[in-house]
Amino acid sequence: xxxxxxxxxxxxxxxxxFFLSGCQAGLAGTDQRIYPETYGLLVSSxxxxxxxxDLDLNSPGVQKYVSGPLPQxxxxxxxxFFFWDFDIPDFFKNTPLLLFVPATPYPLEIxxxxxxxxxxxxxxxxxxxxxxxxxxxxxxxxxxxxxxxNRLTIKAVPRKIRTALPKIFMGKxxxxxxxxxxxxxxxxxxxxxxxxxxxxxxxxxxxxxxETSLKI
Numbered sequence: 001x002x003x004x005x006x007x008x009x010x011x012x013x014x015x016x017x018f019f020l021s022g023c024q025a026g027l028a029g030t031d032q033r034i035y036p037e038t039y040g041l042l043v044s045s046x047x048x049x050x051x052x053x054d055l056d057l058n059s060p061g062v063q064k065y066v067s068g069p070l071p072q073x074x075x076x077x078x079x080x081f082f083f084w085d086f087d088i089p090d091f092f093k094n095t096p097l098l099l100f101v102p103a104t105p106y107p108l109e110i111x112x113x114x115x116x117x118x119x120x121x122x123x124x125x126x127x128x129x130x131x132x133x134x135x136x137x138x139x140x141x142x143x144x145x146x147x148x149x150n151r152l153t154i155k156a157v158p159r160k161i162r163t164a165l166p167k168i169f170m171g172k173x174x175x176x177x178x179x180x181x182x183x184x185x186x187x188x189x190x191x192x193x194x195x196x197x198x199x200x201x202x203x204x205x206x207x208x209x210x211e212t213s214l215k216i
Contacts, residue, residue, distance in 0.1 A: 032091060035169035036152065039082040041065040046077050046124055046157065053114065053151060055083060069162045079123070082154040082165060088146050097144070098176035099137045102183060105163045109155040115143040123157050134183035136176045 040055060040062045055062060063071075065082060074080075088097075099117055101110065107121030118137045144150055156165065170176075 032089075032175065033169045033171040034086055034089070034092070034097075035167070036084040036086075037066070039065040039084050039154075039165070041071075042081040042083075043071065043074065044079045044081060045075065046079050065165070067167075068164055070156075070158055070164065072162065074158070076159055078158070080154075080156045080158065082156070084152050085149050086152065087149065088144060092170075092172070093146050096173050097139045097141070097170055098173050099139055099168060099170050100176045100179050100183075101135045101137065101168050102166045103134070104166050106156055106158045106161050108166070110137075110168070111153045111155075112139055113143050113145065113150055114153075115140075117143075121157075123155070134180045136180045139170065 040057050040059075041064070042055060042059075042062050057064060070080065099110070099112075101108075101118055101120070104120050107123050108118065109116060109123070110118040117139055118135070120135075154165065154168075171179075
C-alpha cells in the first residue's frame with residue numbers, strides 16, 4: 001500500500017512541476033514578443049475562400065475581437081476571418097522570426113501578408129479537431145515588410161465550438177522554441193499525472209482485496 005501511495009504522490013509532484021515550469025517559461029521574454037491585442041473580425045462562409053487585404057476596423061461588417069468566446073448564433077458553415085496589422089520592432093529586424101501556435105480546437109489557417117505560414121485541420125470537414133500541443137513556424141523574411149505595415153490573418157471554421165481564438169505570438173527562435181516545448185509538456189503533464197493517480201489508486205484497491213479476505 002505504501003509503495004503505491006509513494007508512486008501516486010511522485011506522479012502528482014512531477015505533473016505539477018512540469019506545469020509550473022511551463023508557466024514560468026511562458027512568462028520569460030514577453031517584452032520581446034509581437035502579439036495581437038485586438039483583431040478585426042469578419043464573419044463570412046466557406047464559399048469565400050480569401051479575405052481582401054484592404055479591410056480595416058471601419059469596413060462594413062467588421063467587428064472588434066479582443067478575447068473570450070467566439071460570437072454566438074453562427075451558421076454551421078460560418079468562416080471567421082481575423083486580421084491584425086503590425087510593424088516589425090528594431091530588435092527583430094536582424095533575427096529569425098518564429099510564430100507560436102498553441103492548442104487549436106478547430107481548423108485554422110494563418111497567413112502573413114497573404115502567405116500561408118500555418119495550417120491545422122481541414123476547413124470543410126465536420127470532424128472536430130483537438131490539437132493539444134503547441135507548434136512553432138518559421139516566418140521567412142522575404143514575406144515581411146521590415147519597414148512598414150504587415151498584416152496577419154487567421155481563417156477559422158469553428159462549427160459548433162465557441163472556444164476563444166488561440167493566443168498566438170511571434171518572437172525570437174529561443175523564446176518560441178522554449179515556449180513550444182514547455183507548453184506541450186504542460187498540456188500533457190497534468191492529464192498524465194491524473195492518469196497515473198487513477199492507475200495506482202486502482203492498483204491499491206485491487207491489492208488490498210486479498211489481504212482483507214485473508215484476515216476474514
